[in-house]
Amino acid sequence: MLLQVKDLTVRYGEHVAVWDAGFTLGEGEVLGLVGESGAGKSTVGRALLRLVPEPGRIVSGAITFKGRDLLPLSEAELRALRGAEIALIPQDPLAALNPAFRIGLQATDALALHRGLSRREGQGVMARLLARMGIPDPEDALRRYPHELSGGMRQRVLIAIAFSCGPSLLIADEPTTSLDVTTQAQILRLLAGLRSETGVATCFITHDLGIVAHLTHRVAILYAGCLVEQAPTETILAAPRHPYTRALVRSLPLDGLMPALRESPRACPFSHRCPERMAICDTAHPPVKTVGAGHQVACHLY
Amino acid sequence: MNSKLLGGVVIGLLLCLAALLAPWLTPRDPNRQDLSAIRRPPVWMGGAWDHPLGTDSLGRDLLSRLLWSARVAVVVAIGATLCAAVIGTPVGLVSGYFRGRVDTILMRVVDVWMSIPAVLLAIALMAVLGVGLLKVILAIVLVDWTRFARVIRGEVLALREREFVEASRAIGLGPFRIMAEELLPNLVPLLIVLASLEMAIAVGVEALLSFVGLGVEAAVPSWGSMIAEGRGYLLVGWWGMTLPMLALVVTVVGFNLLGEGLRERLDPRLRTEAAR
Numbered sequence A: 001m002l003l004q005v006k007d008l009t010v011r012y013g014e015h016v017a018v019w020d021a022g023f024t025l026g027e028g029e030v031l032g033l034v035g036e037s038g039a040g041k042s043t044v045g046r047a048l049l050r051l052v053p054e055p056g057r058i059v060s061g062a063i064t065f066k067g068r069d070l071l072p073l074s075e076a077e078l079r080a081l082r083g084a085e086i087a088l089i090p091q092d093p094l095a096a097l098n099p100a101f102r103i104g105l106q107a108t109d110a111l112a113l114h115r116g117l118s119r120r121e122g123q124g125v126m127a128r129l130l131a132r133m134g135i136p137d138p139e140d141a142l143r144r145y146p147h148e149l150s151g152g153m154r155q156r157v158l159i160a161i162a163f164s165c166g167p168s169l170l171i172a173d174e175p176t177t178s179l180d181v182t183t184q185a186q187i188l189r190l191l192a193g194l195r196s197e198t199g200v201a202t203c204f205i206t207h208d209l210g211i212v213a214h215l216t217h218r219v220a221i222l223y224a225g226c227l228v229e230q231a232p233t234e235t236i237l238a239a240p241r242h243p244y245t246r247a248l249v250r251s252l253p254l255d256g257l258m259p260a261l262r263e264s265p266r267a268c269p270f271s272h273r274c275p276e277r278m279a280i281c282d283t284a285h286p287p288v289k290t291v292g293a294g295h296q297v298a299c300h301l302y
Numbered sequence B: 001m002n003s004k005l006l007g008g009v010v011i012g013l014l015l016c017l018a019a020l021l022a023p024w025l026t027p028r029d030p031n032r033q034d035l036s037a038i039r040r041p042p043v044w045m046g047g048a049w050d051h052p053l054g055t056d057s058l059g060r061d062l063l064s065r066l067l068w069s070a071r072v073a074v075v076v077a078i079g080a081t082l083c084a085a086v087i088g089t090p091v092g093l094v095s096g097y098f099r100g101r102v103d104t105i106l107m108r109v110v111d112v113w114m115s116i117p118a119v120l121l122a123i124a125l126m127a128v129l130g131v132g133l134l135k136v137i138l139a140i141v142l143v144d145w146t147r148f149a150r151v152i153r154g155e156v157l158a159l160r161e162r163e164f165v166e167a168s169r170a171i172g173l174g175p176f177r178i179m180a181e182e183l184l185p186n187l188v189p190l191l192i193v194l195a196s197l198e199m200a201i202a203v204g205v206e207a208l209l210s211f212v213g214l215g216v217e218a219a220v221p222s223w224g225s226m227i228a229e230g231r232g233y234l235l236v237g238w239w240g241m242t243l244p245m246l247a248l249v250v251t252v253v254g255f256n257l258l259g260e261g262l263r264e265r266l267d268p269r270l271r272t273e274a275a276r
Helices: A041-048 A075-081 A103-107 A109-115 A119-132 A138-142 A151-164 A181-198 A209-215 A233-238 A243-249 B003-025 B062-098 B100-115 B118-129 B133-159 B163-170 B175-211 B223-231 B239-266 B268-275
Strands: A003-012 A015-025 A030-034 A056-065 A086-089 A169-173 A201-206 A218-223 A226-232 A288-292 A295-298
Touching (some): A015 A218, A041 A169, A041 A201, A086 B163, A103 A151, A109 A151, A151 A169, A209 A233, B062 B133, B118 B133, B118 B175, B175 B239
Parallel strands (some): A015 A226, A030 A218, A169 A201
Antiparallel strands (some): A003 A056, A288 A295
């Protein structure tokens, strides 16, 4: 197992962003982390890099990457992992590039840091990567400032940065949300291609089930910081078990809003919107049950 | 280029030219006394062309003294501002980036520092240090580095939340490289604006210290000491005090215009407001 997350709980002060989440990721596997805004999916992604933004804190759990628990690691040990072993594709490509520098300089930071390449060597590697990603004149792109490139180009640059050091785990945080639809499709195709070429295990954070269907092997559904269901992608799409997943997959309308957790939940976080609510749903948090091959649900129905 | 910026640049250039070329521009030694020609009026008031702006009560040529004083002003403005920036910027960066306890400690130091009246602190420092150009610069730096620390910290607090900082952390850059290589270049526009405004303050403080006799050495002409000397014979020769005051005011206004103009030009928020 490449990555094993157990009982992960992340708090932002009073607010519980992720509660008791557990999932695994095998070599070369693609996991879709799905949930609406505020469900905690980005927080899970950040936690894997130990980059939960302040005042967030990982309060308990274990994140085992290649047999090593990440939580006790020092900042220096983590820096050696970040970008080299675990890479992030950020959500907003314009915001994620430093406006003060040319692409060539910032895109080679990771290569210089982790591979000891000079800027010139790094630019060579980057140019080849960008060419493979369909950027017509990579040398020219490297000479430009971020604002001079289109959104799709910028996202290609960020994907190239993420892949540049040959990571074994990739965290893609909604890499296409800020792009227009046609560019989205190109970027997704590109990502899928690069992923299968390199075989990098990927944690794909998204709210788009269409992307999930195309790119992922397994899906984990987050609701209000709780992992409510996870299963192989075909299972989730064909036979969802949790009422929330069912509503999601079938695009059913739901009344009300997702609650914000303030403490360890004593009820099912979904109960007040659930069409199949029972008495027990308001008094006990449902434990995780295995209901099929690699299929887990946290719901009192099962 | 907006009119403020243009005004600031013109005044700044004239000042620098005056300072650079003072030895060649000036008709005579600024310290040469001529007791046979004291308190001569400027030419437009019936004076002679050998003293275009008249003389002071020791018969020293006012034009020469004004131009030589520009040297002190420029050296103090640039020297004090650079040093204050070099001290204040790292403090602001560290404070804003790390936040938490580091920030609390550094900012309480800055608060206490700033709570001492600046003029009082400068005068007290000079009284201890003694007069001299370098000491004037030192006093101004000690009084004013906190301004840089404060403003830079505020900007860093906002910058550090930007996604490119997170992206840099995600590829494994450490905090000091992020501060120096990612944040500092984004602070350059702000630093330029701050520096221009700081120069105006530095010139003013230097003049003030020289006015009370705690500035540069008596042999070095300075607008502040010229104002003090001119005050003594104000009723018989108003130009002796008024001309250096005018030079000082124009210089301070010039640096302020430069700072304001640059701010309008470099700050995208202000730029859109102006366009609206």
